[in-house]
Amino acid sequence: MQSMNDYYSAVQLRADRWSSLREKLDFLSKNPDGRRAKTVHAEAAKLFDSLALIERYWAFPGTAAFDTMRRQFEHNHLGELAYAVSRVNRALSTGAYRRRTIPLDREGRDEDQDEVSLLPPDARSLAKPYFEVMIVDDVNEHQERWLKTNMTSMRRVEDDFIYEPVIVPSLQDALIGVLFNHNIQAIIVRPGLKLESDVELPILTRYLSRAGGAEELEDIANQDLGPELCRLIAKVRPELDAYLVTDRSVEDIAGLDLGICRRVFYNQEDFMELHLNILRGVQARYNTPFFTALKEYSRQPTGVFHAMPISRGKSITRSHWIQDMGTFYGPNIFLAETSATSGGLDSLLEPHGTIKEAQELASRAFGSKQTFFATNGTSTCNKIVVQALVRPDDIVLVDRDCHKSHHYGMVLSGAQVCYLDSYPLNEYSMYGAVPLKEIKAQLLKLKAAGKLDRVRMLLLTNCTFDGIVYNVERVMEECLAIKPDLVFLWDEAWFAFARFGPTYRQRTGMNAANNLRQKLRTPEHEKAYAKQQEKLKDADDATLLKTRLIPSPKARVRVYATQSTHKTLTSLRQGSMIHVNDQDFKGQVEESFHEAYMTHTSTSPNYQIIASLDVGRRQVELEGFEFVQRQVEAAMSMRRAISTHPLLQKYFKVLAAGDMIPEEHRESGVTSYYDPEQGWTDTWNCWEKDEFVLDATRVTLAVGGTGWDGDTFKTDILMDKYGIQINKTSRNTVLFMTNIGTTRSSVAYLIEVLVEIAKELDEKLDDASKMERLSFEKRVKNLMQDLPPLPDFSYFHPAFCADPHTGEGDLRTPFFLAYDENNCDYLDLNGDILLEIEKGREVVSASFIIPYPPGFPILVPGQVISREILAFMRALDVSEIHGYRADLGLRVFTDEILAKQVAKKTNK
DSSP, X not given: OOOGGGOSOHHHHHHHHHHHHHHHHHHHHHOTTSTTHHHXXXXXXXXXXXXXXXXXXXXXXXXXXXXXXXXXXXTTOHHHHHHHHHHHHHHHHHTGGGTSOOOOSGXXXXXXXXXXXXXXXXXXTTSOOXXXXXXXXXXXXXXXXXXXXXXXXXXOTTOSOEEEEEEEXXXXXXXXXXXXXXXXXXXXXXXXXBSOOSOOOHHHHHHHHHTTHHHHHHHTTTSOHHHHHHHHHHHHOTTSEEEEEEOSOHHXXXXXXXXXXXXXXXXXXXXXXXXXXXXXXXXXXXXXHXXXXXXXHHHSOOOOOSSOTTGGGHHHHTOSSOXXXXXXHOSHHHHTOOSOOTTTTOOSSSOOSHXXXXXXXXXXXXXXXXXXXXXXXXXXHHHHHHHHHOOTTOEEEEETTSOHHHHHHHHHHTOEEEEEOOOEEGGGTEEOOOOHHHHHHHHHHHHHTTOGGGEEEEEEESSOTTOEEEOHHHHHHHHHHHSTTOEEEEEOTTOGGGGGSHHXXXXXXXXXXXXXXXXHTSHHHHHHHHHHHHHTTTOXXXXXXXXXXXXXXXOOOEEEEEEOHHHXXXXXXXXXXXXEEETTIIIIIHHHHHHHHHHHSOSSOOHHHHHHHHHHHHHHXXXXXXXXXXXXXXXXXXXXXXXXXXXXXXXXXXXXXXXXXXXXXXXXXXXOSEETTTEEOOHHHHHHHOSEEEOTTEEEEEOGGGTOOHHHIIIIXXXXXHOOOOOOBOSSEEEEEOOTTOOHHHHHHHHHHHHHHHHHHHHHHHTOOHHHHHHHHHHHHHHHTSOOOOOOOOOXXXXXXSOTTTOOEESHHHHHHTTSGGGEEEEOTTTHHHHHHHTTOOOBBOSOBEEETXXXXXXXXXXXXXXXXXXXXXXXXXXXXXXXXXXXXXXXXOHXXXXXXXXXXXXX
16 A cells, blocks of 8 residues: 555545555455455555545545445455445546435445446536535534534525535644545535644645644634634635634624635524525636527527628538538537627627626636736737837846747837846756846846836746746745836746646735735735835845845735636637736726737637636636646656656656756755655645745656657657657657646556657667667767757847846847848858857847747847857757748848947937
């Protein structure tokens, strides 16, 4: 039996325990007196002990049924027990308990019921959604039965949902329960609860730390536990509903932070009112206004006299040649296709109805003040935000290796760009993220030059494609301490799922913005700020760089996050969202934002994408916590399997936090989230303290030990031979991204493939000649040791840079200068250009040069080409470099046009 520390999530631990128990009992029921019976019996007893500690947090099979099974085990009724455990295991693995009552004895079984779990999705969609309600009250067995009976007796045929109650006695048990049990959608907090749980288990302690830890729980020991529990649950699962039953007066409750509490009931046992409120609360999250309107529209008989022949599928059903398209997609997608904005469908450009409602629900779900849908990807979202906020000649701090849409956004806005360099990971040919010290240093440099008033925005990628995640709140705090009205744009294209995992949520832009807004208003913060200001009076920049700066209470929190919903949550391709948490949005930005949105958004948006964003929001509010848990568990299992397999260790290495984040940025000192001897590390501490953390759902695998570079391994091996699809590679790594749809079977298949590859390499090397072995070792050395250092951003040519000291440059001018071919020339990458540089010429790029991988510009218009960049380009072995023509060479500016631009700037 695996240790509990081998599991990252309780969901997987529980599933594996039930599966193991089924196997043990099947064996014992067939071999009660066999040689191994005694050993297996002892193992089954341990499984019962471990399950007893965690089954209290789930309604199915329930504590009463579990106690019955345990008594059957103690009395050696193994046949009936094996049958019951098998039924439980099957119901848990298929989710059948959500759709019907599962009898655990042979007499109560309907033979046809097993087939219900195998119903097709369209039939399953007609079943009432199931959830569980946690009641928190320290009651005896008789009172528990009374509470459950009263709650279940309120259920009516006309109810849209069905739920089962689960009762726990203490505040700690409630916190563990909502973190263990993804079925819980509502909590009833009664006045009889106590503080501490009587359960002691390492995995429970780990979960409790995510809800505040021992120190915070000690602080509330003498307070009213009901309101405190509502507040703590809001911290870890803000999407849930809580209902507080209290015997305190209205005056005592008023003004308390009740977190997720939807309603307070005073000294009453009105179970019907409670029941109706629970259903209403879940319905508020289940509601999908636009998707519902689109479904209704598709059912209406209409005469179509607007654009789009495909509307209602008319151009397909009347065709003799494209019937296969209609068969492939089915009728509904065409019945719901229209360019009309009537019938409740609303307009994306001027939403007043169902789209507006859907965006408001998304805003609630993701913790923003405003949310806007986009149907053409996060690239467009980025340009919208930049155009709305940045004026010509505003200075914008940008991480150099951000997505190309940001660079093009700078061209469109006419910004003066200060590029920030991420720390390099030369041994893996990838970049990390921008250290806070570098950001602060650039801000202080601009302040000393008298340019702080022109600094408009800090733009960073969180998390990066490779999974490096910033300490978002700390970055914003310290930057606001230098520039109190700085705008932040967090590109969270790969991080939309993070809102729905307690550990991940704390490092999202919207969560950090809400925390900051609350913190800046507190008297404690005002005192801390005043104290630090007195201490730092006349401090030099070196001191400021070493100090964790505290922002002024008057600082303005201005945060934007762009998310590719389609990349990490359920949405059709190009479905994205812009989340806004800007204290000055209404007064300063709303009109310009609207204009930028109109500029970049199609007047013919795809309604299917909008509907999928609406439904995707519903999903994450109701089961995002469950899906993210499963996603992280799948990724962690993959990490463990590869890291501990002796054959795979010969050729592959899973990169851990210590490999991808330098030691100075890991204050916790944790180098790996998994240790073969100790199991999983509690990552909460890392995510709370470290400057950078690693998103464990992205598994970067070093493959240089196979002798194949990343691109060859991806294309020729994984995709062509085994059908495994991945996105990103570097010179010697490939990236496996898990998502909320990743299954354990997918992970198992990947491990099987890697083992097969390793075995084939073993066999090939066993049969290899001496020269073949030397060739293999040379390729490995070339991929793992002889790597070109990653270049930093060089500098903008004086023709496009007004101040070499602060370094901000103009992208717009060189971008459009390159439109005139007379201003440009081509230089051969392997000959002419190097000769020109050696002569002392400043060779300046006339275009964006974007190799895939790494997928971001290593040269931008107006940038001087350095020897380091040239060496890196020449060492690249990728087949795709945007902006570079191998037949002509690099496109550069002529000396004549550069001289003219310098003279023009001088004359100004």
